[in-house]
């Protein structure tokens with residue numbers, strides 16, 4: 001009889017990668033310096049790419065998004081923290097839980113360049129994504 005448990009947890013499950021990004025004023029698209037929702041999806045693609053590099057040694061490809069929720073606005077001058085966590089490992093597919101949080105933000109009421117830390121961070125966007133990596137060579 002083996003000393004090993006019948007099923008071992010895949011070490012890639014639970015891996016989390018986090019990026020931080022200052023949202024420049026060049027990204028403002030709508031009234032009040034609001035940023036388009038697609039901007040955050042681009043950041044999700046970047047953090048998902050680092051997940052694929054770490055799990056599979058390849059940049060991978062995004063196959064689908066599900067349950068994309070825009071929960072709070074993102075503005076120019078915000079600092080976003082974007083994270084991806086591996087929640088399922090298939091043969092070539094991996095499911096990721098994605099989140100973007102505002103961790104700092106401009107405070108124009110105090111002055112043109114005034115800004116402060118948002119504590120606790122405001123969850124702005126969440127999603128589930130599936131990435132696909134090449135077959136193992």
Ligand SMILES: C[C@H](N)CC(=O)SCCNC(=O)CCNC(=O)[C@H](O)C(C)(C)COP(=O)(O)OP(=O)(O)OC[C@H]1O[C@@H](n2cnc3c(N)ncnc32)[C@H](O)[C@@H]1OP(=O)(O)O
Nearest residue numbers: 045048049059060061062063064090091092093130131132
């Ligand atoms: C993270 C990236 N670096 C950043 C990007 O976003 S890249 C830009 C956006 N994405 C693309 O341009 C990808 C375009 N799509 C494709 O090239 C292909 O559709 C694909 C590579 C994603 C899948 O094609 P293929 O390799 O032929 O797939 P299959 O052999 O049929 O299946 C392989 C596994 O992938 C799962 N799967 C396929 N399509 C989807 C889908 N739309 N949604 C969810 N899952 C999908 C499929 O179930 C297989 O899973 P397992 O291997 O069984 O785990």
